[in-house]
Amino acid sequence: MSLRCIRLVTFDATNTLLKFKVQPWEYYTILGRDYGFEGSDEDLKLRLLDNYKFMWNKYPNFGKNQMNWEDWWRQVVKKTFDGQLPSNANIEGLANQLINDYKTTKCWYLRDGSHEVLNYLRNYGAFLGVISNFDPRLVEILRNVRIDYKLDFIYTSFDVGYAKPDPKIFNHVLMQNIPGKPKNLQPKNCLHIGDDLEKDYKAAKAAGWNALLISKNKNYEECIPKEHIFPNLIDLRLAISKNKLNVF
Structure with missing residues (x-):
């Protein structure tokens, strides 16, 4: 099955859209x-x-x-x-x-494939956002790496009051009146993409969302479907473009 039922897509920030320049x-x-x-x-x-x-x-x-x-x-x-x-x-x-x-490009850069996957999902018609365990600097960081304008919303754990893996942070997004957000969204219409098995994949699943994992850790294939795991955003975008994505 493809993305045809997905109307909202969120990303984690650190190690998903963003990378540290040095540790x-x-x-x-x-x-x-x-x-x-x-x-x-x-x-x-x-x-x-x-x-x-x-x-x-x-x-x-x-x-x-x-x-x-x-x-x-x-x-x-x-x-x-x-x-x-x-x-x-x-x-x-x-x-x-x-x-x-740590607000600036001295410390952060955009992960390869970030622009491309966001562009593709935007053209597909998805409502796009970020859900991340982060302090309020995240908005400025995403602006500094020039990706903020491709996002419809940015929610940090600090602003929301819940941190992943608490599924309440995902539920919070569905309850918010965000301009342009599709109406009558259900968890089954939502997809979260991140790099952490517990805080991203399993937490989103616990909230009833669909989820994908960005990781090169082959061991994860033992506990979640391998078609839900991608080594990088470039491979994810290719899978979407070739209609080979199975998020269900």
Whole structure:
């Protein structure tokens, strides 16, 4: 079966439409040098990942309803560099620079095939959007990589108040009065495309949506239909154009 029943298509952002130019711990290392950091990116990798996880568990969804999202990220940066900088280092300056740089093309680029798949779906008549676990910077990021104008809406977990894999974030989209959104949409008319098995594919399915996975991980074929998995957006667009897509 093809896309004939699909009227709304959403994408995840990170690692689906967007890619990091370098891994975050590598960029943290680069900027950290200007503030006296002398370690390696491997020194920061575990610290950053552990502190991000700690903050997410203690203050989920970038601190939604508990703190300002910028302060959430400042705490991540401070904890990551704790004991790693000279005592007189301007850690606030480093945190603010990282927060600002991660709005820009210094840190992000558009994944190959993004324009093409969006163009094809737009020509097909689909209503297009983004659903992503992200803070409010996402709108500016998508504008900076020049893809925002191809989207009808952008919803972040921070703005909605629910984070994937909670299916409520998908239900939220169906309840919103978005200009131009097709009327009488049902979950079966919706398709979500992302790179994370749990947060994108299974979460969308739990909401009653159709879902596709963008991943090169062959192990996923053991738990979901292989025709729902594509290694990249280019292959996805080709499958759509050749009417070889089976989302059901």
